[in-house]
Amino acid sequence: xxxxxxxxxxxxxxxxxxxxxxxxxxxxxxxxxxxxxxxxxxxxxxxxxxxxxxxxxxxxxxxxxxxxxxxxxxxxxxxxxxxxxxxxxxxxxxxxxxxxxxxxxxxxxxxxxxxxxxxxxxxxxxxxxxxxxxxxxxxxxxxxxxxxxxxxxxxxxxxxxxxxxxxxxxxxxxxxxxxxxxxxxxxxxxxx
Amino acid sequence: xxxxxxxxxxxxxxxxxxxxxxxxxxxxxxxxxxxxxxxxxxxxxxxxxxxxxxxxxxxxxxxxxxxxxxxxxxxxxxxxxxxxxxxxxxxxxxxxxxxxxxxxxxxxxxxxxxxxxxxxxxxxxxxxxxxxxxxxxxxxxxxxxxxxxxxxxxxxxxxxxxxxxxxxxxxxxxxxxxxxxxxxxxxxxxxx
DNA sequence: CGCGCGATTGAGTAATTTCAAATCTAGTGG
DNA sequence: CCACTAGATTTGAAATTACTCAATCGCGCG
Numbered sequence: 001x002x003x004x005x006x007x008x009x010x011x012x013x014x015x016x017x018x019x020x021x022x023x024x025x026x027x028x029x030x031x032x033x034x035x036x037x038x039x040x041x042x043x044x045x046x047x048x049x050x051x052x053x054x055x056x057x058x059x060x061x062x063x064x065x066x067x068x069x070x071x072x073x074x075x076x077x078x079x080x081x082x083x084x085x086x087x088x089x090x091x092x093x094x095x096x097x098x099x100x101x102x103x104x105x106x107x108x109x110x111x112x113x114x115x116x117x118x119x120x121x122x123x124x125x126x127x128x129x130x131x132x133x134x135x136x137x138x139x140x141x142x143x144x145x146x147x148x149x150x151x152x153x154x155x156x157x158x159x160x161x162x163x164x165x166x167x168x169x170x171x172x173x174x175x176x177x178x179x180x181x182x183x184x185x186x187x188x189x190x191x192x
Numbered sequence: 193x194x195x196x197x198x199x200x201x202x203x204x205x206x207x208x209x210x211x212x213x214x215x216x217x218x219x220x221x222x223x224x225x226x227x228x229x230x231x232x233x234x235x236x237x238x239x240x241x242x243x244x245x246x247x248x249x250x251x252x253x254x255x256x257x258x259x260x261x262x263x264x265x266x267x268x269x270x271x272x273x274x275x276x277x278x279x280x281x282x283x284x285x286x287x288x289x290x291x292x293x294x295x296x297x298x299x300x301x302x303x304x305x306x307x308x309x310x311x312x313x314x315x316x317x318x319x320x321x322x323x324x325x326x327x328x329x330x331x332x333x334x335x336x337x338x339x340x341x342x343x344x345x346x347x348x349x350x351x352x353x354x355x356x357x358x359x360x361x362x363x364x365x366x367x368x369x370x371x372x373x374x375x376x377x378x379x380x381x382x383x384x
Numbered sequence: 385c386g387c388g389c390g391a392t393t394g395a396g397t398a399a400t401t402t403c404a405a406a407t408c409t410a411g412t413g414g
Numbered sequence: 415c416c417a418c419t420a421g422a423t424t425t426g427a428a429a430t431t432a433c434t435c436a437a438t439c440g441c442g443c444g
């Protein structure tokens with residue numbers, strides 16, 4: 001369907017959404033469409049007020065270093081959230097870019113509105129807190145993997161962990177997520 | 193002082209602690225002392241029910257890989273929290289070890305008791321949620337740094353970010369946190 | 385003094401990157 | 415249907431970075 005209903009379905013998985021909460025969320029959540037290549041957040045922009053929930057498509061967040069190389073921080077597909085969470089949560093300028101790698105339909109929410117939801121409906125704060133805890137685990141695992149695994153093993157882990165990404169992300173997106181060059185990834189793939 | 197009062201001072205920084213909350217916390221929080229080398233959590237143990245708040249001393253969490261090499265995931269000093277947050281939040285067996293690298297005084301809290309505090313005093317859940325968001329930013333920054341910086345730059349970033357760690361952690365602890373060998377760190381240090 | 389642990393240094397080796405060229409692929413127009 | 419093109423991927427060879435293994439150094443402590 002790719003509409004607001006999908007978002008409420010997602011929410012229903014973790015909490016029960018009252019009619020009042022539903023009304024408030026409907027009024028603050030905006031559905032947006034983007035095309036492959038569109039930039040939702042740009043490194044250096046003054047502040048990061050938005051976070052996005054993916055209804056359809058694929059996005060990624062990435063940083064461009066001083067040598068103009070891109071490094072993928074996160075991918076997002078259906079039912080994932082994405083933003084520059086460094087800028088978003090530390091209330092600073094954008095440290096990351098967010099762009100579409102496939103045409104997308106997303107729900108755009110801003111921090112202040114979400115805060116309002118938390119205040120009026122505390123169960124949403126609990127839901128968010130549990131999400132954060134799960135994400136926290138994922139980030140810790142990524143760090144642990146990066147510390148102890150070889151490039152090849154990180155790749156093998158990636159494709160078992162996120163099997164859907166191989167077909168939608170390009171070679172160099174995945175390489176830059178794994179912290180290697182696209183040439184190295186190509187060589188790893190060729191003798192697996 | 194290194195007693196419970198320090199913990200309440202820490203909490204007072206982010207919220208106002210009612211007398212009732214204070215009573216509940218006093219009843220569930222246990223002060224524990226550990227010596228350098230003591231293991232608080234051991235990789236593989238059945239579950240991770242505890243998290244620790246540091247009153248004094250230095251601890252670290254780390255993983256031992258299949259070649260018996262240690263990789264430091266996190267350090268903790270006064271006013272930091274530490275545990276195996278992978279096991280703790282995903283309710284699984286311990287993926288990490290936690291040990292003392294200096295004699296420690298910590299407050300031990302368990303998940304179920306903390307949940308009770310959240311339920312009875314929702315402002316603690318908000319406090320925790322904000323902490324998680326800050327930690328989330330730190331982990332994202334660590335990943336970004338790992339992706340885009342050289343070993344030398346990661347080291348330079350580490351000593352500006354955590355200047356107190358250089359004197360309390362050993363060479364190979366820091367090296368294993370940065371994802372390099374102790375020999376490489378030694379060489380980096382010698383021509384800085 | 386001598387032991388033990390941690391840090392440093394050196395030399396050879398392995399893994400990965402860099403730069404450049406070649407190949408593949410999907411889409412476009414003749 | 416085929417040729418062409420632009421973008422993406424692969425391959426090769428040299429250079430770089432970091433690692434391994436081994437030996438040595440330095441220091442605190444019994």
